[in-house]
Amino acid sequence: xxxxxxxxxxxIMDGMGDRACPELGGKxxxxxxxxxxxxxxxxxxxxxxxxxxxxxxxxxxxxxxxSLLGYNAKEVYTGRxxxxxxxxxLIGRKGDVAFRCNFGTVDSDLNILDRRAGRIKAPDTTELxxxxxxxxxxxxxxxxREGTEHRAALLLRGPGLSSLVTDAxxxxxxxxxxxxxxxxxxxxxAEVLNEFVRISYERMKDHPVNRKRREAGxxxxxxxxxxxxxxxxxxxxxxxVNGMSAACVAGVGMIKGICGVCGLDVIDLPPAxxxxxxxxxILKTRIALETLEHYDFVLMNFKAPDVCGHDMMxxxxxxxxxxxxxxxxxxxxxxxxDMVVVFTAxxxxxxxxxxxxxxxxxxxxxxxxxxxxxxxxxSEYGCAKGRLGRIRGHDLLPxxxxxxxxxxxxxx
Amino acid sequence: xxxxxxxxxxxIMDGMGDRACPELGGKxxxxxxxxxxxxxxxxxxxxxxxxxxxxxxxxxxxxxxxSLLGYNAKEVYTGRxxxxxxxxxLIGRKGDVAFRCNFGTVDSDLNILDRRAGRIKAPDTTELxxxxxxxxxxxxxxxxREGTEHRAALLLRGPGLSSLVTDAxxxxxxxxxxxxxxxxxxxxxAEVLNEFVRISYERMKDHPVNRKRREAGxxxxxxxxxxxxxxxxxxxxxxxVNGMSAACVAGVGMIKGICGVCGLDVIDLPPAxxxxxxxxxILKTRIALETLEHYDFVLMNFKAPDVCGHDMMxxxxxxxxxxxxxxxxxxxxxxxxDMVVVFTAxxxxxxxxxxxxxxxxxxxxxxxxxxxxxxxxxSEYGCAKGRLGRIRGHDLLPxxxxxxxxxxxxxx
Numbered sequence: 001x002x003x004x005x006x007x008x009x010x011x012i013m014d015g016m017g018d019r020a021c022p023e024l025g026g027k028x029x030x031x032x033x034x035x036x037x038x039x040x041x042x043x044x045x046x047x048x049x050x051x052x053x054x055x056x057x058x059x060x061x062x063x064x065x066x067s068l069l070g071y072n073a074k075e076v077y078t079g080r081x082x083x084x085x086x087x088x089x090l091i092g093r094k095g096d097v098a099f100r101c102n103f104g105t106v107d108s109d110l111n112i113l114d115r116r117a118g119r120i121k122a123p124d125t126t127e128l129x130x131x132x133x134x135x136x137x138x139x140x141x142x143x144x145r146e147g148t149e150h151r152a153a154l155l156l157r158g159p160g161l162s163s164l165v166t167d168a169x170x171x172x173x174x175x176x177x178x179x180x181x182x183x184x185x186x187x188x189x190a191e192v193l194n195e196f197v198r199i200s201y202e203r204m205k206d207h208p209v210n211r212k213r214r215e216a217g218x219x220x221x222x223x224x225x226x227x228x229x230x231x232x233x234x235x236x237x238x239x240x241v242n243g244m245s246a247a248c249v250a251g252v253g254m255i256k257g258i259c260g261v262c263g264l265d266v267i268d269l270p271p272a273x274x275x276x277x278x279x280x281x282i283l284k285t286r287i288a289l290e291t292l293e294h295y296d297f298v299l300m301n302f303k304a305p306d307v308c309g310h311d312m313m314x315x316x317x318x319x320x321x322x323x324x325x326x327x328x329x330x331x332x333x334x335x336x337x338d339m340v341v342v343f344t345a346x347x348x349x350x351x352x353x354x355x356x357x358x359x360x361x362x363x364x365x366x367x368x369x370x371x372x373x374x375x376x377x378x379s380e381y382g383c384a385k386g387r388l389g390r391i392r393g394h395d396l397l398p399x400x401x402x403x404x405x406x407x408x409x410x411x412x
Numbered sequence: 413x414x415x416x417x418x419x420x421x422x423x424i425m426d427g428m429g430d431r432a433c434p435e436l437g438g439k440x441x442x443x444x445x446x447x448x449x450x451x452x453x454x455x456x457x458x459x460x461x462x463x464x465x466x467x468x469x470x471x472x473x474x475x476x477x478x479s480l481l482g483y484n485a486k487e488v489y490t491g492r493x494x495x496x497x498x499x500x501x502l503i504g505r506k507g508d509v510a511f512r513c514n515f516g517t518v519d520s521d522l523n524i525l526d527r528r529a530g531r532i533k534a535p536d537t538t539e540l541x542x543x544x545x546x547x548x549x550x551x552x553x554x555x556x557r558e559g560t561e562h563r564a565a566l567l568l569r570g571p572g573l574s575s576l577v578t579d580a581x582x583x584x585x586x587x588x589x590x591x592x593x594x595x596x597x598x599x600x601x602a603e604v605l606n607e608f609v610r611i612s613y614e615r616m617k618d619h620p621v622n623r624k625r626r627e628a629g630x631x632x633x634x635x636x637x638x639x640x641x642x643x644x645x646x647x648x649x650x651x652x653v654n655g656m657s658a659a660c661v662a663g664v665g666m667i668k669g670i671c672g673v674c675g676l677d678v679i680d681l682p683p684a685x686x687x688x689x690x691x692x693x694i695l696k697t698r699i700a701l702e703t704l705e706h707y708d709f710v711l712m713n714f715k716a717p718d719v720c721g722h723d724m725m726x727x728x729x730x731x732x733x734x735x736x737x738x739x740x741x742x743x744x745x746x747x748x749x750d751m752v753v754v755f756t757a758x759x760x761x762x763x764x765x766x767x768x769x770x771x772x773x774x775x776x777x778x779x780x781x782x783x784x785x786x787x788x789x790x791s792e793y794g795c796a797k798g799r800l801g802r803i804r805g806h807d808l809l810p811x812x813x814x815x816x817x818x819x820x821x822x823x824x
Contacts, residue, residue, distance in 0.1 A: 003765050369432045369764060371440060371793050387793050389460075389802030391467055398468025402770035409768055410465060411472020411485070412492040412666070 006338045006367060006404040007292050008244070010068065010299045010396075011331075013324060014061060014255075015306025017348025017361040017380055021314045029317040029351065030362065030379040037328035038343055038364070038378040045341075045366030047375035048388025050396065052347055056358040059393075061306070064346035065258045067393035069238055069299070078163075080254075081230025085153035087257030090145045092232040097161045097189060099154040099226035101144070102169060103128065105219040106201065110176040115169070116150040117221035124209050125152070128221055131203045137192045144224065147253075154196070154226050162186035162231075168197045169225035176223065193226060200224040237263030242401065244296035249288045251275025255301045264299065267291055277304045277320055281327035289334055296406075301346075302327075309349025317351050340367040340404045342396065343378060363388060363396070367403050418750045418779060418816035419704050420656070422480065422711045422808075423743075425736060426473060426667075427718025429760025429773040429792055433726045441729040441763065442774065442791040449740035450755055450776070450790040457753075457778030459787035460800025462808065464759055468770040471805075473718070476758035477670045479805035481650055481711070492666075493575075493642025495673060497565035499665030502557045503672040504644040509573045509601060511566040511638035513556070514581060515540065517631040518613065522588040527581070528562040529633035536621050537564070540633055543615045549604045556636065559665075566608070566638050574598035574643075580609045581637035588635065605638060612636040649675030654813065656708035661700045663687025667713045676711065679703055689716040689732055693739035701746055708818075713758075714739075721761025729763055752779040752816045754808065755790060775800060775808070779815050 018028040051057070052064045053073060062083050063073040085091075085098035092098055103125060105114040125146045135142040140158035147153060164182040176197060179190040201223045204210060210220040238246050240263070248259030249267050252275040256266045267287065272280040281302060288300040302324060308317035328343075335341070345361040362383035364375070375386030384390075391399070401407045430440040463469070464476045465485060474495050475485040497503075497510035504510055515537060517526040537558045547554040552570035559565060576594040588609060591602040613635045616622060622632040650658050652675070660671030661679050664687040668678045679699065684692040693714060700712040714736060720729035740755075747753070757773035774795035776787070787798030796802075803811070813819045 369434070369438075371432050371443075372438060373793055373796070387461070387796045389796065391802070395463075395467035398466070398770065400468070402468040402470060405765070407468065407470045407770055409470045409472055411475030411489060412495075 003405045004338065005296070005406050006340050007336075008297045008340045008342070008400050008404050009288060009292060010342045010344070012065070012068065012299060012301045013305050013343070013345050014301055014303045015309045015347060015349030015356065016345035017350070017357075017359050018309065018314075018317070019348070019350040019352050019357070019359065021352060023314060028380055029314050029321055031382070033318045033321045033325070035321060035325040035328070035378055037325045037332055039376060040332055041328065041341060041343060041366040042364045042375050042378045042383070044370065045364050046370050046373050046388050047362070047364045047383040047386025049360035049380070049384045049390050050344060050363045050393055051360050051390065052393035054392060055360070058356045058358045059347040060356065061254060061346055062258050064393065065255060066262070068346060068396060069262050070242065070394055070397035071235065071262070072394060076233045076235050078233040079230040081228045082232045083254055083257040083261060085145070085155055085257065086260045087253030087255070088145050088147045088153055090143060090153045090155045091257070091260040092155050092157065094232055094234045095157070095161060096232045097156045097163050098230050098232065100228045101152040101154050101224045101226045103150045103152065103221035104223050104225045105221065106176060106223045110201070110223070112170065112173045112176065114219040115173065115225065118219035119149050120221045121149045122146065124213070124221065125150070127209050128204055128207060131207055132200060132224070135196065135199060137195045138188065140188070140192045142192070142196055150221070152224060154224065156189065156192060160185070161189050163229040165190045165193060165229050167227035168193060169227040171227070176225065189229070197224065197226065232261065235262055239263055242297070242397070244406065245294070246297040246299070247291050247295045248299050248301070249284060249291060250299070250301035251279060252301065252303045255303070259299060265295070275303045277307055277316060279304055281323050282330045285327045285330050286334070289331070292339070305345070306349045309351050310354055312351050312354040314351035337368065340365065340400050342400060344396070360390060363391070365400060365403065415817045416750065417708070417818050418752050419707070419748075420709045420752045420754070420812050420816050421700060421704060422754045422756070424477070424480065424711060424713045425717050425755070425757050426713055426715045427721045427759060427761030427768065428757035429762070429771050430721065430729070431760070431762040431764050431769070431771065433764060435726060440792055441726050441733055443794070445730045445733045445737070447733060447737040447740070447790055449737045449744055451788060452744060453740065453753060453755060453778040454776045454787050454790045454794070456782065457776050458782050458785050458800050459774070459776045459795035459798025461772035461792070461796045461802050462756060462775045462805055463772050463802065464805035466804060467772070470768045470770045471759040472768065473666060473758055474670055476805065477667060478674070480758060480808060481674050482654065482806055482809035483647065483674070484806060488645045488647050490645040491642045493640045494644045495666055495669040497557070497567060497669065498672045499669030500557050500559045500565050502555060502565045502567045503669070504567050504569065506644055506646040507569070507573060508644045509568045509575045510642050510644065512640045513564040513566050514637045515562045515564065515633035516635050516637045517633065518588060518635045522613070522635070524582065524585045524588065526631040527585065527637065530631035531561050532633045533561045534558065536625070536633065537562070539621050540616055540619060543619055544612060544636070547608065547611060549607045550600065552600070552604045554604070554608055562633070564636060566636065568601065568604060572597070573601045575641040577602045577605060577641050579639040580605060581639040583639070588637065609636065609638065644673065647674055651675055654709070654809070656818065657706070658709040658711070659703050659707045660711050660713070661696060661703060662711070662713035663691055664713065664715045667715070671711060677707070687715045689719055689728060691716055693735050694742045697739045697742050698746070701743070704751070717757070718761045721763050722766055724763050724766040726763035749780065752777065752812050754812060756808070772802060775803070777812060777815065
């Protein structure tokens with residue numbers, strides 16, 4: 001096409017969809033709050049509702065984001081482990097196996113005294129993880145990365161690995177377990193894992209950090225306890241599949257992990273972008289717009305509505321919606337013209353149920369020159385009055401790429 | 413079912429979908445033109461919007477028509493070549509390999525002097541093609557058909573053919589190329605092709621037509637230059653799949669080719685049905701109705717809106733829409749009662765972009781006895797207010813067959 005290519009911004013308001021709240025006279029938080037700025041995008045754009053996976057399916061944030069990025073989540077999703085590892089910066093590739101780990105306290109017979117090493121945290125964990133670098137076992141490269149508090153992630157990379165091994169973590173105060181292969185092909189992985197656990201004990205048991213903790217009467221963190229093996233999925237990188245450079249602006253580890261595994265660049269955010277209800281949405285929006293100066297596609301995630309939904313706090317969700325509307329005002333006043341902007345959610349987290357539901361989420365797609373539709377209000381039903389009808393999550397990206405003049409023609 | 417079977421007419425207004433035109437105050441050409449006769453079908457029928465392939469995907473006319481005929485375009489589409497050959501009457505079947513050809517001018521060393529033989533045309537090409545009949549090479553049947561001007565199509569039929577061969581046409585004034593097999597299994601095809609090119613030279617070099625051209629100082633057409641090998645797709649014939657006799661009323665070669673390959677009878681049209689903006693739509697509609705006296709299903713294609721879209725001429729598209737509405741008046745006044753009539757498009761060709769887009773197309777299905785819906789106006793958004801919601805192209809035929817009392821029950 002001769003027309004110029006536009007940039008695409010996805011604003012994913014995590015868990016935004018809700019159900020009728022008795023306290024709000026049967027309205028949802030979105031219906032109860034006036035959102036003049038998001039509604040501006042609704043009135044200029046086209047709206048509809050979206051089943052992020054398929055009708056009635058309750059998506060996780062991980063499967064939902066895969067779908068929104070255009071992947072078939074049912075084909076590529078291999079479990080939560082790899083995305084959690086990726087979320088703390090351990091982005092693997094096909095064939096790699098990731099584990100979630102705890103720092104634990106064991107005696108010299110490897111009986112567990114504390115499965116969380118007294119909820120140890122940085123900077124102690126930072127120093128301890130440093131002692132676990134440069135480990136290579138039977139041709140398998142071993143990488144450890146610290147998470148929050150007593151948590152860490154472990155990545156194995158090498159030929160012939162398998163995720164079909166049992167945990168070393170007994171999930172209890174018992175003896176550390178020998179990992180066992182669940183199929184013969186997983187024997188190497190179990191062997192490497194057991195050897196790694198042994199090495200973690202050897203290297204940490206007399207580490208200066210632990211000597212200091214011993215003196216202070218704190219539980220030592222003298223072993224790493226891996227669990228939840230997961231293979232990295234075989235995902236074709238988003239930029240390669242779609243011919244767009246792409247970045248993610250998100251505060252939450254798992255979202256960063258999913259985007260990282262899909263080949264998006266994960267933008268570092270200042271501490272004010274917390275991933276919680278107290279996050280600075282205007283700052284995040286500003287960073288998204290700055291990022292779009294260098295990228296064709298940006299996915300921005302606001303985690304706050306989901307947190308309120310899980311906490312079953314409709315009033316707090318309304319507050320978050322007001323903040324999101326102020327961020328929409330900033331966007332509207334500062335965005336360039338050649339943009340496709342999407343307001344949607346990865347799933348519903350109703351404040352009446354406290355967990356994800358399979359309700360379709362509201363969707364608005366805005367760019368200049370769209371055919372006017374009747375939708376005027378950004379909400380679960382307000383959007384249903386628009387021209388987009390009811391679509392599926394993995395169709396959103398092709399629709400936006402077409403509007404951004406970035407699609408290949410299929411046929412002649 | 414005890415009720416009687418109805419006949420089905422698809423009116424495909426090629427490229428009819430559009431986007432908001434600034435010159436029309438943000439309306440589309442369809443929204444800006446009053447179409448009382450098409451709207452009569454909207455008000456009596458049911459409407460919706462349709463993703464001809466899937467949401468956001470930009471269809472070609474070929475893949476779109478395959479989808480509208482109920483096929484999975486992603487499975488059966490093998491490229492444009494076979495449909496172009498079919499469009500000039502060379503309708504092959506699975507295993508056949510088709511080529512596009514030029515008549516060219518070569519010297520006795522097969523150096524190309526003119527790749528288009530002075531843009532030779534009928535009746536010269538008609539006579540020359542006649543000299544290339546009855547050719548059989550190594551068990552492969554060879555058929556040549558003339559196209560427009562210097563163009564022709566070549567069809568090879570026989571066991572063990574492959575489309576994985578290089579062109580004989582050098583696409584330049586160079587020596588005619590030896591076709592080479594790209595895989596060992598294509599050796600026979602390349603050999604047959606090279607032998608055919610040699611025979612075309614032998615049979616045409618002293619042909620009376622060329623002797624006359626020589627005398628008149630015109631470039632001789634003494635060789636055929638094949639290019640763009642393509643295998644005919646494996647398509648189950650439409651009449652067999654759907655239990656309906658079927659015909660196509662279209663002016664454009666490629667559409668005729670697609671319908672022909674799918675097993676529809678291609679109706680010959682008088683010159684007034686041009687396939688362009690100047691086509692006589694009332695005449696074409698009359699022919700479609702006459703054809704329906706002998707067939708269960710007719711696909712009629714108006715190419716004109718697509719041409720206007722590609723030319724980025726919204727005003728001309730509005731003119732074409734007015735003509736289509738007059739044809740709808742003729743249809744309404746002359747059609748029999750037992751009909752299912754569909755007004756839709758194969759894709760959008762917005763006059764703002766000048767090429768196909770993935771926007772959903774407007775759809776109206778009419779037959780007597782339908783449930784009343786709110787759609788009143790045939791347009792991209794007017795139809796979205798109807799009862800059909802948002803469907804996919806390959807679902808249209810089953811919906812119409814059901815309304816025509818022609819579907820088998822699935823289950824008991």
